[in-house]
Amino acid sequence: MKITRVRAVKPLSPGAPDDWRDWLGQILIMIDTEEGLTGYGVGGGGLAGVHVIDTVIRDILVGQDSADVESLWEEMYWRTLPYGQKGLAIMAISGADLALWDLRAKVAQKPLAKLLSKDFTQTVPAYRTGRPTKEWLNNGTEGYSMLKLFLGFEPGERSVTKESIDRVIHEVRAVRAVLGPDVTIMGDAFMGLDVDSTLRLADELSDVGLSWIEEPLLPDDLEGYARLRDECPIPIAGGEHEYTAKAFDLLMRERLHTIVQPDVCWCGGMTELLKIYRLGAEYGIDVCPHRGSEIWSLHAICALDPNPLAESGRPWMTWVKDQPSVKNGQITLGEADGFGVAFDSDSFAVTSKT
Ligand SMILES: [Mg+2]
Secondary structure, eight states: OBEEEEEEEEEOOTTOOTTSOGGGOOEEEEEEETTSOEEEEEEOOHHHHHHHIIIIIHHHHTTSBTTOHHHHHHHHHHHHTTTOSSSHHHHHHHHHHHHHHHHHHHHHTSBHHHHHOTTOOSEEEEEEEEEEHHHHHHHOOTTOSEEEEEOOOOTTTTTOOHHHHHHHHHHHHHHHHHHOTTSEEEEEOTTOOOHHHHHHHHHHTTTTTEEEEEOOSOTTOHHHHHHHHHHOSSOEEEOTTOOHHHHHHHHHHTTOOSEEOOOTTTTTOHHHHHHHHHHHHHHTOEEOOTTTTSHHHHHHHHHHOSSOOEEOOOTTOTTEESOOOOBTTEEEOOOSSBTOOEEOGGGEEEEOOO
16 A cells, blocks of 8 residues: 555653653654555654654655565665664654554454464463552552562662662562562563672572563673673563664574563564564574553564563553553453554644644
């Protein structure tokens, strides 16, 4: 189908926490076709991402055949390469790619998961994330049997002190004591540790049963991750701030993470996530997409994942309508074509030129 119009907007998220990456907000990309179908995708990069769509990506896509998803991805990648590769250009491309995949599945008149695999799983388990550790003590598990504790660090070791490590050790032990041995617990360090503090944390928590420590180091500290691969007794997860399958190939080939967590709205879209799943199968590394219960990853998780597990999403993204929600620690994919979601146009705060 011939692409006739490409629009990008940064919708309002009224319930979003003040500190939640306002500078890197989610953007919605809409791709219209001559036949009247519209594809929707969500990417990142905030208003800068909208600018990339408006000034570069739109000119690449308009007039092209929407079926040429993979070659259009290549064109978008190469045209933004000098300033792209990682970060906001790829985040913007991710949304455009997802909109093209939405169109591909809508043309096939199938939910995307069905297009990706005949044997897709409709219902998959989910885990809950995003809450400071101590709040789990008051709120319980809300029906989840798997929880990820936010360990309270900030990127770049700015918040690492002996006191902060002691606090985390105390809090994780308290959570385990309250929740008991049957709940699976993971910890997310959000790039806030160094190698030595990660090893100390892992050593002191070795009897607590943490299933993984997520993003202990900055994404480009590959030497540090190699040390953790060799010395850390707890599996290391990460990759939500990594981009393109090429970069994930290195992470997996060197076994720098035990679990990789690509974010499909940031890492290059569905085109790249599919490659990352293929690499995961090849290298024997688990792929567990970041915020996987949001619809953009959920189709791939249901279709391709031998051990499906969906991370809870962001409840404040209310402008995405008809997303399935987690119930009793499970999430069930709908039956609608494409990604199967609609949008609340009242919340579109910023609209690009048309
Ligand atoms: Mg994380």
